[in-house]
Amino acid sequence: MNTELVFVLIAVALLVSFAYLGTRRAKDSPDLGQALAAIHALDIEAFRNLMDPEEEAFLRARLPVQEFRTLRRERVHAALAYVNELSRASLQFARFGDAARRSSDPSVAASGRQIANDAISLRMLALNARVRLSLAGVFPGLDTSSVRPLIDRYNQAASLLQGLNGRSHDLRETA
Amino acid sequence: MEHWHKFVSRYLWIAPHVFLAAVPAVMYIRRLHKTFPLFFFYTLYEICQFLLLFGIYLFAPTHAILYQYVFVLTLAGSAALRFGVMQEVFNNVFHDYPRLESFNADAMRWLTGLLLMVAILLGIYSSGSAPDHLLAGVALLDRSVAIIQAGMLVFLFFSARMFGLSSGSFAFGIALGFGLLATTDLAVWALRLRGSNLPLVRFLNLLLTGGFHVSVLVWLGYLLAVEKPATDASYAVPELEQWSGELEGSR
Numbered sequence: 001m002n003t004e005l006v007f008v009l010i011a012v013a014l015l016v017s018f019a020y021l022g023t024r025r026a027k028d029s030p031d032l033g034q035a036l037a038a039i040h041a042l043d044i045e046a047f048r049n050l051m052d053p054e055e056e057a058f059l060r061a062r063l064p065v066q067e068f069r070t071l072r073r074e075r076v077h078a079a080l081a082y083v084n085e086l087s088r089a090s091l092q093f094a095r096f097g098d099a100a101r102r103s104s105d106p107s108v109a110a111s112g113r114q115i116a117n118d119a120i121s122l123r124m125l126a127l128n129a130r131v132r133l134s135l136a137g138v139f140p141g142l143d144t145s146s147v148r149p150l151i152d153r154y155n156q157a158a159s160l161l162q163g164l165n166g167r168s169h170d171l172r173e174t175a
Numbered sequence: 176m177e178h179w180h181k182f183v184s185r186y187l188w189i190a191p192h193v194f195l196a197a198v199p200a201v202m203y204i205r206r207l208h209k210t211f212p213l214f215f216f217y218t219l220y221e222i223c224q225f226l227l228l229f230g231i232y233l234f235a236p237t238h239a240i241l242y243q244y245v246f247v248l249t250l251a252g253s254a255a256l257r258f259g260v261m262q263e264v265f266n267n268v269f270h271d272y273p274r275l276e277s278f279n280a281d282a283m284r285w286l287t288g289l290l291l292m293v294a295i296l297l298g299i300y301s302s303g304s305a306p307d308h309l310l311a312g313v314a315l316l317d318r319s320v321a322i323i324q325a326g327m328l329v330f331l332f333f334s335a336r337m338f339g340l341s342s343g344s345f346a347f348g349i350a351l352g353f354g355l356l357a358t359t360d361l362a363v364w365a366l367r368l369r370g371s372n373l374p375l376v377r378f379l380n381l382l383l384t385g386g387f388h389v390s391v392l393v394w395l396g397y398l399l400a401v402e403k404p405a406t407d408a409s410y411a412v413p414e415l416e417q418w419s420g421e422l423e424g425s426r
Contacts, residue, residue: 003297007318007365011358014325018354021332094339101271102341113271120275120338127337 042089044154047082050075051148072140079147080133086154087126093119118153125150180377187384191391192225198391201398207345213263214349217256218394224249247313254320257353261327264353267346268335279334283327290326294319314364321360328354348397352390359386 049055056075060068097119100112129147136142199218202208208215227249231242265283269276297319328350335347363383366375 004365004368008362011325011362011365014329014358014361015355017329018332018351018358021351091339095341098340102344116339117272117274120272123338124274124278 042082042085044082044151047079047086048151050079050082051144051151053145053148069140073137076133076136076140076144079144080130080137083126083129083133083147083150086150087123087130090119090122090126090154094123122150122153125153180381184377184381184384187381187388188225188229191384191388192222194388194391194395196222198394198398201395205398207398210267211260211263211345211349213256213259217253217260220256221253224253250313250317254317257320257324257356260349261324261331261353264346264350265331268331268340268344272338272340275334275338279330282334283330286326286330287323290323291319294322297322311368314367317360318364318368321357321364324353325357325361328357345397348394351397352393355393356386356390359383 056072059071063071094116097112097114097116101109101116103109103112129150132142132144132147136144195218199208199215199222202211202215202218227245228242231238231245235241265279269279331350332347332354335341341347359382363379363386366379
């Protein structure tokens, strides 16, 4: 295949992607159904237990090495499923925050900005956690304690939304 | 056939600039020239470039060399300006998100370096066989610029999607227009380097001006489809209490 053809094929692929991005603007709006489903699916307490270093130390001390490795792999895979849900939920938070950020009411816009920033931090942590947990699934000896800030950040974002609960009327007024 | 080609090529040369003239006008009315000063300047620059080249074509049709040099010089200016506009779009999209902004600034530095290297390497290993040295130089420059700009725009759209940022704003409209422009440039200048017969050159010229026409329409479309700041958020808001309740339940 000659170079020109490669360039043309790349250009066509990019063109199709840009056209696709341009035509699906409506779908970029926050989807509340998806957000609710994502939040519904989260059992943050169970995730916290899976990531608990004390519980892990306890299991390590009690179980034979091979058995502990197998169990750790299973726990890591379960944690990964939670992280994926958390990542999806954070994306919905971010979309909602981004939409609110463009409100003409400055206070609503400020709240939206805060929600979106928290959600973005949450998503960054979730993406980082996904990589670490995927590696830990292959190498069970790897330390995964750096995944724990994800839970704190989730709680922070959830509190922020609850704080906004009382202001939902103001937000509605911006319509 | 000759008549048809002449009509289409004239249309695609003139019409995009007529539409483009509306872009800075609408931007000025909507005060968007303060938010996107470089893009505002870019549109004016493109219009001036067109007037200059069209003027030479009309009043000095025998000065082909003059036309060629003015074309190359203004094209270089346009390519440089596009980079500035892209930086402006990045700043606009991410300025409210400090963490994402710093992450993207680092990523962009690496990406630009990488794309620059790719463009240089491709320039060395696939310089093609264009008959004219000046044309070959322009084709190489434009293809390299198109590679870098398309890569930057893919990164912009990818990271916006990844972090749930809406692509309905004018900033994304600008990016989308440049994306279409960069992909057309990439294909056209790659084929131009191959050397060419007259029908192919004519077709590529139509493709290039056609691509610019579509980009201008995208800019104008995004500009006229006014951003609706509150409505996007508002339809989700009546459900906010329910959402918060769900969040509480999930903790």
